[in-house]
Amino acid sequence: MKGPRFSLRTKLVLSTLLIITLLGVLSLFFGFRLIRDTLVSQAQAKVRHDLSSAWMVFNERLNTIRDVVRMTAARESLRDLVQTRQVDILLRYLARVRSENGLDTLTLHDQHGRVLLRTRSPQNSGDDESGDAFVRLGLDRKVVAAPQILPREELLKEGERLAAQAYMDYIPTPRAAPHAESRETAGMMLKAVAPILDEDGRVLGILTGGILLNRNYDIVDRVKGIVFRDERYRGRETGTATIFQNDLRISTNVRNEHGERAVGTLLMAEVKTAVLDEGRPWVDRAFVVNDWYITAYEPIRDIDNRIVGILYVGTLERPYIDAANRVVRTFTLAAVLCVGLLLVILSFSTARIVRPLQKMVVATREIARGDLSHKVEVNSRDEIGTLADSFNRMTDHLREANEKLLDWGKTLERKVEDRTQELRQVQSHLIQSEKLASIGKLAAGIAHEINNPLAGVLIYSHLLLEDTPAGHAHQENLKKIVRETTRCKDIVKGLLDFARPKEPQAAPTDVHDLLDRCLSFTERQALFQNIRVERAYALDLPRIVADGGQLQQVFMNIIFNAAEAMEGSGTLTLRTAADATRGGISVEIIDTGHGIRDEDKKRLFEPFFTTKDVGCGTGLGLAISYGIIQKHGGTIEVRSEVGRGTTFTIRLPQEGRSS
Numbered sequence: 199m200k201g202p203r204f205s206l207r208t209k210l211v212l213s214t215l216l217i218i219t220l221l222g223v224l225s226l227f228f229g230f231r232l233i234r235d236t237l238v239s240q241a242q243a244k245v246r247h248d249l250s251s252a253w254m255v256f257n258e259r260l261n262t263i264r265d266v267v268r269m270t271a272a273r274e275s276l277r278d279l280v281q282t283r284q285v286d287i288l289l290r291y292l293a294r295v296r297s298e299n300g301l302d303t304l305t306l307h308d309q310h311g312r313v314l315l316r317t318r319s320p321q322n323s324g325d326d327e328s329g330d331a332f333v334r335l336g337l338d339r340k341v342v343a344a345p346q347i348l349p350r351e352e353l354l355k356e357g358e359r360l361a362a363q364a365y366m367d368y369i370p371t372p373r374a375a376p377h378a379e380s381r382e383t384a385g386m387m388l389k390a391v392a393p394i395l396d397e398d399g400r401v402l403g404i405l406t407g408g409i410l411l412n413r414n415y416d417i418v419d420r421v422k423g424i425v426f427r428d429e430r431y432r433g434r435e436t437g438t439a440t441i442f443q444n445d446l447r448i449s450t451n452v453r454n455e456h457g458e459r460a461v462g463t464l465l466m467a468e469v470k471t472a473v474l475d476e477g478r479p480w481v482d483r484a485f486v487v488n489d490w491y492i493t494a495y496e497p498i499r500d501i502d503n504r505i506v507g508i509l510y511v512g513t514l515e516r517p518y519i520d521a522a523n524r525v526v527r528t529f530t531l532a533a534v535l536c537v538g539l540l541l542v543i544l545s546f547s548t549a550r551i552v553r554p555l556q557k558m559v560v561a562t563r564e565i566a567r568g569d570l571s572h573k574v575e576v577n578s579r580d581e582i583g584t585l586a587d588s589f590n591r592m593t594d595h596l597r598e599a600n601e602k603l604l605d606w607g608k609t610l611e612r613k614v615e616d617r618t619q620e621l622r623q624v625q626s627h628l629i630q631s632e633k634l635a636s637i638g639k640l641a642a643g644i645a646h647e648i649n650n651p652l653a654g655v656l657i658y659s660h661l662l663l664e665d666t667p668a669g670h671a672h673q674e675n676l677k678k679i680v681r682e683t684t685r686c687k688d689i690v691k692g693l694l695d696f697a698r699p700k701e702p703q704a705a706p707t708d709v710h711d712l713l714d715r716c717l718s719f720t721e722r723q724a725l726f727q728n729i730r731v732e733r734a735y736a737l738d739l740p741r742i743v744a745d746g747g748q749l750q751q752v753f754m755n756i757i758f759n760a761a762e763a764m765e766g767s768g769t770l771t772l773r774t775a776a777d778a779t780r781g782g783i784s785v786e787i788i789d790t791g792h793g794i795r796d797e798d799k800k801r802l803f804e805p806f807f808t809t810k811d812v813g814c815g816t817g818l819g820l821a822i823s824y825g826i827i828q829k830h831g832g833t834i835e836v837r838s839e840v841g842r843g844t845t846f847t848i849r850l851p852q853e854g855r856s857s
């Protein structure tokens with residue numbers, strides 16, 4: 199089965215296009231991935247760097263708290279006030295330090311870790327905090343600062359407001375890990391401790407201070423301000439920073455769908471596992487609240503190196519994806535334009551290639567239809583040009599061969615016609631000859647047998663007639679016997695002449711003389727009295743070699759037949775001509791008689807064929823004439839039209855065969 203019918207040109211264009219489109223799609227696919235990966239990995243490197251900046255801000259804040267606590271604890275005035283337990287003055291002094299430095303808590307402990315003074319809620323003093331890790335370090339003369347998770351009861355000691363600032367209901371967050379509880383009551387503090395020493399270096403007490411990070415956006419906004427400034431994408435802030443208390447957003451500038459800070463939302467489950475459970479940093483894309491970000495997370499550890507939270511920075515992924523998409527769109531557009539351009543170029547170039555082939559197709563059709571003169575006009579010098587040349591040469595040869603074949607066919611036809619004609623003539627002559635010969639034999643046999651008795655009858659009837667006196671009753675009957683017997687003898691002689699024709703005694707003969715002799719003989723005949731004779735003799739008629747007596751017999755017979763056909767009146771024309779092509783002569787004997795019917799024409803030369811009444815003709819005249827002319831190597835033909843006349847044409851060679 200053949201496939202669908204596409205032109206060569208379409209196939210060329212389609213296959214090239216297919217390859218290019220396939221390559222284009224593949225390179226687009228891999229190009230897109232490469233571009234996106236490159237952009238994203240660049241963004242990740244930046245975010246990793248941004249996280250270091252965030253840590254700097256975070257630690258700077260921690261150091262600031264530590265410095266404030268340390269420097270305040272080192273004040274001589276404070277030492278004196280502690281030694282002298284001037285609580286009121288201490289309260290005023292430390293309250294001022296707390297508010298000037300933006301601390302949430304600033305608490306004074308004695309040398310045993312008991313709270314001397316809570317500057318935020320002085321009424322809640324006197325409790326023992328010696329179990330607190332910071333207090334113990336302070337009592338141990340250490341100056342440290344670190345994040346610390348404070349349970350609600352600890353926060354409540356500092357006042358209701360601080361506990362309320364820390365309190366958060368969990369907000370259901372997509373992709374976050376599920377929680378058994380529904381709220382967080384503890385808070386995360388950046389806390390510092392420093393000892394208060396006397397001149398001898400003995401611990402008089404310790405000072406702790408800190409800020410609660412829950413709902414305190416100082417750090418995250420500073421990070422955003424430093425790292426991302428005010429970058430926006432489609433109205434949204436791209437850069438974000440967050441502090442997590444465990445997996446809870448307690449301080450962030452990530453916004454929820456209402457544009458509010460998304461505090462209370464939870465960390466993505468995968469990130470939680472990596473960072474909180476396994477302590478690994480996470481630098482990858484992550485789902486943050488409601489969108490994908492390129493993110494960096496690192497654990498926040500407390501003073502005992504326990505992971506208590508996470509510091510995060512991240513930037514919206516969308517701008518990078520969009521940038522990659524833009525590049526791909528531009529690239530695709532360029533590719534489509536290129537393919538379009540290519541299509542135009544291809545259609546031109548393939549047209550150039552295919553046009554000569556189309557011409558050849560047309561040419562083959564023309565040739566198949568029989569037009570061998572058709573030529574392919576191709577001027578290119580490539581393989582197609584060579585093909586066209588060969589093709590043209592081939593058709594030339596084909597045309598020549600065809601012409602020869604046609605000529606040969608025509609010649610053959612002509613030859614076959616000629617031969618058939620000749621064969622027909624030979625056949626009819628043969629039939630005629632055979633017929634004549636067989637009849638001749640029969641006739642000769644009979645004639646021979648009859649001839650002698652007939653001679654006897656004639657002699658005796660003559661003798662009887664001579665012996666019979668004039669006026670005798672038998673005389674008339676005897677005369678009839680003699681006349682009829684003589685007629686029989688003539689017939690028998692004719693038969694013998696026909697059956698055993700004599701060989702012509704050839705001699706140079708003037709045919710005009712012979713014809714004239716025949717005419718002079720007819721002048722005396724009553725039959726010719728009203729017949730006009732026309733002689734149309736050729737001037738330069740050559741003499742021929744023939745038997746004059748026999749020819750005269752032929753002419754006489756035909757002339758008499760003509761006269762009989764004209765029934766005593768009409769025109770008899772004798773025309774002679776030299777036969778230039780065969781080098782002989784022709785004699786035409788033309789009458790204006792009643793003519794011969796077609797069915798009689800065929801039998802004209804048969805012996806005993808006659809239309810004349812019994813006793814008027816034997817029907818041997820033309821049969822004998824035929825034999826004579828044949829012996830002379832000539833031909834005898836008849837043309838006749840009923841009611842108009844007949845023409846006998848006798849053609850004789852210059853020299854007869856028998857001469």
Ligand SMILES: Nc1ncnc2c1ncn2[C@@H]1O[C@H](COP(=O)(O)OP(=O)(O)OP(=O)(O)O)[C@@H](O)[C@H]1O
Pocket residue numbers: 755759760761763789791792793794802807808809810814815816817818819820821844
């Ligand atoms: N010029 C002619 N016009 C019409 N009929 C002709 C003519 N010549 C010959 N014939 C016909 O051909 C027949 C045969 O002629 P053919 O000369 O052989 O015999 P015949 O004339 O009948 O007898 P015979 O010649 O023996 O006396 C004639 O009987 C006649 O019918």
Ligand SMILES: [Mg+2]
Pocket residue numbers: 755758759815819820
């Ligand atoms: Mg006759």
